[in-house]
Amino acid sequence: MVILHNNRELDQWLAAAPGPIHFVPTMGGLHRGHQQLIRAACGAGVRVLVSVFVNPTQFGPGEDFTTYPRHPDGDAQQADAAGADAIWFPAVDHVYGDANLDCSHASSRLRIKASLIRTLCGPWRPGHFEGVLMVMERLLERVQPALVVMGEKDWQQLTVLRRCLPAFYEKRCRLLPVPVVREEDGLPYGSRNSRLSPAQRRQAALLPQALRDAEAAVHGGERSATVLEQLVRTRLNSAGLAVDYAQLVNPLTLQPCPRLDGVALLGVAVHVGPARLLDHRFLLSRQPIIAIDGPAGTGKSTVTRLLAARLGLLHLDTGAMYRAVAWRMLESREPIRSGEALQKLLETMELRLTWGDRGQQVICINGVDVSDAIRLPRVTATVPRVAALPEVRQVLTRQQRVFGQQGGLVSEGRDMGTAVFPHAELKVYLTATVAERARRRAADMTQRGQALPPLATLEAQIAERDHLDRTRTEAPLRPAEDGVVVATDGVGIEQVVDELEELFYQHVSHGFWSMHHRSGRCLHGPVT
Template sequence: MILLRTCDELRRWCGPPQRRQRPLNFVPTMGALHPGHLSLISSALQTRPSPNGEVLRPRVLVSLFVNPLQFGPREGFVSYPRDLGADCRTAENAGVEALFAPSEQELFPGGESELTRVIPPPSLMGSLCGRSRPGHFEGVATVVARLLALIRPDCLLLGEKDWQQLVILRRVVADLGLAVEVRGCRTWREPDGLAGSSRNRYLSAQERRQAAALPAALRSVRVRLAAGEPLGEPMVQKLRLDLETAGLIVEYADLVDPASLQPLPTLAGGQRLSLLAVAVRCGSTRLIDHLLLMPRLPIVAIDGPAGAGKSTVTRAFAKQMGLIYLDTGAMYRAVTWWVQRHGVDAADAAAIEPLLTGLELSLEGGGDGDLRVLVNGHDVTVAIRDPSVTAQVSAVAAHACVREGLTRQQQAMGEKGGLVAEGRDIGTAVFPHADLKVFLTATVAERARRRALDLEQRGFAVPPLMDLETQIAERDHLDSSRTIAPLRQAEDAVKLITDGMGVEAVIEALVELFRERVPEDAWPES
């Protein structure tokens, strides 16, 4: 392992991003490395496909800098544990290739007074730890932004234990337009549940036993919720009482939205993920922890126009995240095939409605991992991809009887969550409370090119690209102008334009968006 002490050494070791042969992953720390840090390093060492599908072993860089900007007047900056030799040995044994340990003068050459500061949004800094630690997150954001500018890594890895810090740094990276993925990693815990922290070494033997009451109290909340007790102020007050009874001084115990960090009065029926965050004092040591609460398993809604590649990436994304894949487009294609089989006009709603009575439509996972579509037990997976079905599916899907029937079936499938669905109105009509909504699209020209390739691979005749572009544009118009459930981007959906992106790159973008909303602590990757 290489020990880097100056910014010049760091720049030379990192090299320009465009000349790197392998991805560079970065784990920032203040030293006093413990198993929680090692779990971050382990995640950083994992190989992941590049946008072109190539799998490369990443280089891992760890920084060690006790940041004076994030300490308050009585927060123990001078006494913070420092042992560079021990940290170097720990990092090297973990597989780290380089450790950057600059002096304060090296990182702040003009001194703190001349340093350009990064000030995150007050709405994110004003809650939880920010109330009692003014200037803390400004100090964190300033130093991390400085490090990111020097290193320009492909990925920044942060622990989910410091959830507020993770949310703030994600916002800083997004607002400053920094080209780096921010990856949150699951909290490492000791056998009794205490979250890993460098501050745990401050605890005496008696205080360490006392500190175990923090994770125990949070586990008790989960047990009471599972038993049907509603989550509201009475339960939060009971949590505070349990902590105080154990001799811990409660700084806060707040129920907040995990994305905005704003208070939530209760876990309402339509509420998605919630965060119960706690900070306590055990002796002179400040400890934080949280509990992520889901009224149901996560739901991802992916909408977009025809030919945007939704089915391909959604299927792969669902498999990677351990979610059920719900191909609603295939369901509408199956109904269209059924209508054609009966020789009924796709525009005749009155003639179509009786065909829906007794129609048994099911989606099954095949032995090869692909989705099979069955109509009354008959496998129509290939048949529904015929161009004749494609030409009429918009007309059939526009009928209220079809939309209502399939929407009810899809919502029933999603009652327990744990799925990703794609279609035209998933985020607006079917799952309006989805945890993540994505509007996946591409230009008409790009979709026509993909459609031609798909037809060729399936053995169908391939029309001229100009004709395919015309067909796609016409279908876009039909889908977006229909009266019933028109194609439109949900207000809270993220628009993802996939021109020039390979399948792996789109999947990686979806995973990153998912992790911004659903942490590993709540839903580990399969």
């Protein structure tokens, strides 16, 4: 491993060989948690650079900048053992030059979102996150990495960087978060842990225990943020720990959650002797829900199926439910309109969803498997008129909400994020041009062996479907206000799924989800 001491040596090392750089920025005091970051950064054909820089701009008055652990020889040994190719020890002037280190300047230039620092550590460490943004911007400008690897322990810092650092939200490089690495007693590995006496170390171990107690309370039915926060404070105060905060927040927005409804993060900061320690726990009142909406032909079904498989969630194809009703109406030869006949048909129809061995959705009407029949062209042509009927939407929306009570779904349709699951953790609106969607429809029909009309006819049919979906009185097609719009023109399916998976892990940490997700439930029930 190469040891670099200044910018000239760094620049020479960067220029010595082509290929992507994977970067692990640290403040030193390297431990097993840092080694996990370095190992995650390693890969074929890449070089891994570790930086060790105790950044003065993120320490406030009275904080431990001068006493922060500094062990350069030990850091080099730890990085080398984990597989780093180089470790860089810049001085302050190597990073900042003669620049003014006033963090208010960084805040103005980088436009940090004030809402992200009103909770958790923000009020307790004024200027801290501005200093983090300032140093990260300069490090990335110098290194120009393809990938930056950071730990999930400071979730607020990760969220601020994702949403406020141009290199990340403009996708000039990718941020890879790595799950928290914990010691045997559950305390996250941290550089400041080395400053604790044996007695203080035993006290600190009560921090993760208090969070586990809060999780147990949630399993027992507790949902009040006030009760959960007070439970943690009481446990820690009784152990002699000085608590800065115990706060339940939305993991993406970092705004307070009065009640646990879905997924939330319970963050805690305490003082133990000379050290200030952080920890958090994700809490669930139900499994997460991902709602994927968009017009016909944007790849919703394929994307949803693949994303659900990756995350261990169930794929709920609500479009198939509308197709099933359309198929039933065609079979009954009832007119496609509201009225008594439609109401009777809905009351006597049992719609059942199950999942096959490969995770595929199987849909049955009154005991008959119609999974293939609902894909016939005559059903496709009828669906827009059926989906626009208020009685049909009301009945199916009610059934879909029943399916979603326990969560654990990736649900696709045209009103998932706006009407059916407005509290979904992630709401996505896939879109593409009419021409692109017509080409996809033609390819799908060819694969199914169906007669192919002229491309112009398909485009006209898709445009008409869009108009009907967007102008219907009941739950018209539109993006959710707090959703994410993803254009799929010219983008491969796997790339879209990658992007949605990354968005999911901004709501629920990868480390938490890999430990807690559940799959394999079978949802079924009468449509009424």
